């Protein structure tokens with residue numbers, strides 16, 4: 700675990716699935732965890748996460764409303780963004796996300812998903828923060844939106860499961876491509892191929908805990924303690940030692956969050 704980062708996890712959702720988050724954080728840092736990002740999914744989840752994670756400065760915080768925010772019966776977009784902005788004004792926020800499109804679950808309508816996505820790209824630009832993109836089965840529209848509204852500070856294409864085309868559109872706009880435990884699944888050779896071919900200085904690794912547990916623990920509640928399974932596969936794919944890969948990920952992460960970087 701020493702020196703490993705996890706660039707995308709959800710402490711709130713882990714707690715809901717029965718994980719003792721306080722103990723998890725202690726276990727992680729006593730095992731040498733290098734930190735990462737606790738990712739928001741709803742307009743009102745920042746305060747609780749910020750309080751819980753205040754003692755852990757190596758964990759960055761994002762705030763964002765995913766495409767599920769426009770599902771039927773939800774509050775209007777304006778009200779949700781208002782709630783989130785009020786929280787961002789009170790708590791340190793390092794990036795905006797996860798935000799994006801999900802054509803698999805088809806929340807609300809495609810037009811509403813896009814409006815919520817674009818409004819939050821604009822918010823990130825106003826705040827001079829990077830974004831974290833959720834894209835499920837919406838490669839084409841995600842690419843078009845990135846071209847029409849290129850986020851000023853770039854960001855992360857999280858849990859990458861798309862085509863090399865979308866990866867290239869994102870790379871050209873200063874993005875990092877983050878791979879999750881899905882790279883350990885046997886059928887996902889195409890993801891391992893993309894991971895092998897990308898410039899190393901744009902690669903990140905994540906668990907997306909509590910989701911997407913890597914092999915051999917697939918189907919169970921995931922935590923960042925399972926990062927070694929993902930790093931092992933990624934290091935084999937990249938044909939380099941885990942320690943060198945971990946160093947590269949830490950450098951990429953630091954570069955993403957330094958405000959004066961240039962693409």
Ligand SMILES: [Zn+2]
Pocket residue numbers: 707709738797907
């Ligand atoms: Zn996530």
